[in-house]
Amino acid sequence: MRRQIRLIAVCLSLVVTGVPLRADDTAALKAELSALARDARYPEAMVIAQKLADAAKSTNRESKDYAEAVSWLAFLHQVQGEVTASGALFREAYEIYSKILPPDDPDLATSLNNLGFYYCQIGDFRQSEVLYRRSLDIRERVLPKNDPAIADSLNNLAELYKSEERWDEVVPLLNRALEIRTRSLPPNHPIIAGTLQNLAGALETDPSRGSFEEAQKLLEKALEIRRSSQRADHPEIAGTLSKLATNLFNQGKYKQAEKRFREALALRRASQPPHHPDIASTLVGLSLNQIEQGKPEEAEKLLLETLEIRKEVFAPTADQFAESYRYLARAQLHEGRTAEALESIRKGTAIVLARANRREKAVEHLTEHLQILSAADAIKTADHKADFDEGFTIGQNAEQSETARAVAGMAARFATQDERLQKLVSELQTIETTQTVLERHLTDDLAKPPEERETDIRKQLDDYEKKRIEINNEVKSAFPEYFDLVNASSVTMDDAVKFIKGDEALITIVSGADRTYVWALTKQGFAWHEANVSKIWLENAIKTLRATLDTEDLKRNITASSGLFDLGLSYQLYSQLLAPLEPTFSSKAKLIIVPSGPLTSLPFQVLVTKQPKVLRPVLEDLAMYRDTAWIIREHAITVLPSVTSLKALRTLPKFAENRKPMVGFGNPQLGGVKSEAATRGAADRAKNSKSRGLSASMVDKVMDILRRLPDLPGAEQELRTVAKDLGAPETDLHLGAAATKSAVKNADLSKFNVVYFATHGLVADDVPGLSEPALVMTPPDDPTEDDDGLLTASEVSQLNLNADWVVLAACNTAAESKPGARALSGLAKAFFHAGARAILVSHWRVDSEAAATLTTSTFGIRAKDPTLGRSEALREAMLLQITKTPATPAQLWDAYPAFWAPFSVVGDGS
Numbered sequence: 001m002r003r004q005i006r007l008i009a010v011c012l013s014l015v016v017t018g019v020p021l022r023a024d025d026t027a028a029l030k031a032e033l034s035a036l037a038r039d040a041r042y043p044e045a046m047v048i049a050q051k052l053a054d055a056a057k058s059t060n061r062e063s064k065d066y067a068e069a070v071s072w073l074a075f076l077h078q079v080q081g082e083v084t085a086s087g088a089l090f091r092e093a094y095e096i097y098s099k100i101l102p103p104d105d106p107d108l109a110t111s112l113n114n115l116g117f118y119y120c121q122i123g124d125f126r127q128s129e130v131l132y133r134r135s136l137d138i139r140e141r142v143l144p145k146n147d148p149a150i151a152d153s154l155n156n157l158a159e160l161y162k163s164e165e166r167w168d169e170v171v172p173l174l175n176r177a178l179e180i181r182t183r184s185l186p187p188n189h190p191i192i193a194g195t196l197q198n199l200a201g202a203l204e205t206d207p208s209r210g211s212f213e214e215a216q217k218l219l220e221k222a223l224e225i226r227r228s229s230q231r232a233d234h235p236e237i238a239g240t241l242s243k244l245a246t247n248l249f250n251q252g253k254y255k256q257a258e259k260r261f262r263e264a265l266a267l268r269r270a271s272q273p274p275h276h277p278d279i280a281s282t283l284v285g286l287s288l289n290q291i292e293q294g295k296p297e298e299a300e301k302l303l304l305e306t307l308e309i310r311k312e313v314f315a316p317t318a319d320q321f322a323e324s325y326r327y328l329a330r331a332q333l334h335e336g337r338t339a340e341a342l343e344s345i346r347k348g349t350a351i352v353l354a355r356a357n358r359r360e361k362a363v364e365h366l367t368e369h370l371q372i373l374s375a376a377d378a379i380k381t382a383d384h385k386a387d388f389d390e391g392f393t394i395g396q397n398a399e400q401s402e403t404a405r406a407v408a409g410m411a412a413r414f415a416t417q418d419e420r421l422q423k424l425v426s427e428l429q430t431i432e433t434t435q436t437v438l439e440r441h442l443t444d445d446l447a448k449p450p451e452e453r454e455t456d457i458r459k460q461l462d463d464y465e466k467k468r469i470e471i472n473n474e475v476k477s478a479f480p481e482y483f484d485l486v487n488a489s490s491v492t493m494d495d496a497v498k499f500i501k502g503d504e505a506l507i508t509i510v511s512g513a514d515r516t517y518v519w520a521l522t523k524q525g526f527a528w529h530e531a532n533v534s535k536i537w538l539e540n541a542i543k544t545l546r547a548t549l550d551t552e553d554l555k556r557n558i559t560a561s562s563g564l565f566d567l568g569l570s571y572q573l574y575s576q577l578l579a580p581l582e583p584t585f586s587s588k589a590k591l592i593i594v595p596s597g598p599l600t601s602l603p604f605q606v607l608v609t610k611q612p613k614v615l616r617p618v619l620e621d622l623a624m625y626r627d628t629a630w631i632i633r634e635h636a637i638t639v640l641p642s643v644t645s646l647k648a649l650r651t652l653p654k655f656a657e658n659r660k661p662m663v664g665f666g667n668p669q670l671g672g673v674k675s676e677a678a679t680r681g682a683a684d685r686a687k688n689s690k691s692r693g694l695s696a697s698m699v700d701k702v703m704d705i706l707r708r709l710p711d712l713p714g715a716e717q718e719l720r721t722v723a724k725d726l727g728a729p730e731t732d733l734h735l736g737a738a739a740t741k742s743a744v745k746n747a748d749l750s751k752f753n754v755v756y757f758a759t760h761g762l763v764a765d766d767v768p769g770l771s772e773p774a775l776v777m778t779p780p781d782d783p784t785e786d787d788d789g790l791l792t793a794s795e796v797s798q799l800n801l802n803a804d805w806v807v808l809a810a811c812n813t814a815a816e817s818k819p820g821a822r823a824l825s826g827l828a829k830a831f832f833h834a835g836a837r838a839i840l841v842s843h844w845r846v847d848s849e850a851a852a853t854l855t856t857s858t859f860g861i862r863a864k865d866p867t868l869g870r871s872e873a874l875r876e877a878m879l880l881q882i883t884k885t886p887a888t889p890a891q892l893w894d895a896y897p898a899f900w901a902p903f904s905v906v907g908d909g910s
Contacts, residue, residue, distance in 0.1 A: 367512030568615025638909030
């Protein structure tokens, strides 16, 4: 598969103007300096800036004139690629301005903006965001509504969020910046071109957009504006050409891309210093283009030049070095020099792993490391343990998730027996979660004009940040190991084996752009392999399978000739991913699987281990699902968000004595449609199943939607049955009108081993304004902010649990935190954060009757044999449903995976 160029993100819109010219004897010099800078004649401008700085310093070092001159020097160092030198000067200018200017002065805002730009360049995104926000706050309070400086701040925040891959927050800010600039600047102003370029970058890199053709049009328009308003050899024209070349490369138009890259490179070499980082960026793009055209030797020479340039400009640990080493390794691999490629990629990986921000670019780097390692491993004849361990560790770092961090945080919290510290850590985690939610709200707010905003969000964020720092320092002092526990990103093979039981196999899967990597580890052995399966193929395959599993989709689409669950595709998934490792795991009764990417949204029990007789069954083939070779027939399956989660969960302290067995919430009183007795024709079971979630037709206001949801009387019996098996009194069940959000919040949930919800589950965007997953509770007659009938993921994360198991017997409780995120990032993450050790979640809109059967059977089986683990009990419950002899045609559906396979155990299944 063709690889897209993902160059290091650059934060734009550095601004130095804004200090008024006061001294007549320096006015001419300042005017000349501005003109030279606009025309990119930076060395000449540097001479004048230094003269101004020397003159002002001799008079008064703490003056606006000196601070302005220092800001110019910083800017000129920056645009000439001297990043380190610019940082010290930006700090010096800010320190002067903060002493001599009032706190709401626009020139102080400019200085904050420039210092934020510097921190963005060196990868300190948190500090950069704080400074950008302070600058924007001042500018919006004291400048006219459509002042271009406000657009500068919005643009910088957007580019920062792009660097952090916070895609859904980028475009709204850029659109508002463009609106302001088009109102306040001429249509052919270079700054308009810069905004168009940034919008193009968002369209290209946002996974939910990915529109290269639309981005190309924006870049061509930007190039047209620059060529009409700037001199022919201006370096900003070279920058636009380089971005256009990258766009063409990503479309596979290599000849056109090469022409643009060479044009940009010639302009850069003519107008910028020989060691400018922009030259290195264009060289990287050209080198990747040459690799795709079968010229890796030329690419290697270009990449070696980028390393020489970057050594002059950046610290040895900068992201830019990791990028150069990664692509150098790619060129060497194409030349057949595998050992040298492995040495190069290892240098880059060391930098990537040392950085705090391991997001999408880091994942791409690490999975490319795995590809090179696999190639090296394949040609070795020696013991493969070292290669396995290296790949096993890198794979873990490539797939760090929010849910894994929630598990680590929960385990770290319980690692101390000091209740005061536990409360502090819990409060710290809650603050961090709340900050994330508020930051998203703030970004939405910033995309609006000031008069339409919620005015207190920034103050709330400031207050939370002060509190976070205060608690952070206290925890560091009293519980320093907490941060090591939370930030642990990987464990070695030997360490992982310590936490695997004799009847278990640990399987981890990492999907890269072109290949997928799978490791199997047991007490007795290990193996790994590279599967020729791309992430796009996985996404499409899983989307296809899920389309025939959701009960609402089945009701809409089922006909005599419509396709049912694709057994052939399921078998293909198994044979590509797991079959090569069967010798390592086949004898183990329990599989602990750490999936990644699209694989997090499919329960592994639906994989088929043997070639089916009919690949794509239709309705008349329904009976064959009963005899299918499902993997669940041989193995109980548990899902973990990371390998480190296994260690975290299995080192937790034991529960205290005298805990209560269960608390349950179910069948909220909604005033909904009463269910009718299901008709029992062969197709009618699917058509008349009642799911615990919203159907696509429910699109009214939230409260109206909640009141139109069907009641779930079966959920009450489900909870009573489980409570009886666990020995829990009915007084610990909150049913019907008592199943409120207030009841959840007011209960001391930390006393219960099992916390059980049997209700409707909603996914983000199921109802207007719902931006995260939620569980439906009984809505009050007069909804308030504290109780609106929806227990959202962010509210769940603030609960205080210490639960052995949380059961979410509702629809789609494994769903992502927001559209476009990975599965298990919503309610599952929130309940781990709150204090769950294991969670039962569903992967689609489930049939209410089937959900009740599976859950009650699971707990009934454990009641008869308490030695069974959670995943094994769920496996036996599934098998009971699959293998049950159908008494009627309708009961053939019991063996169809939509009805027996929706639930997965996430966490410790033992």
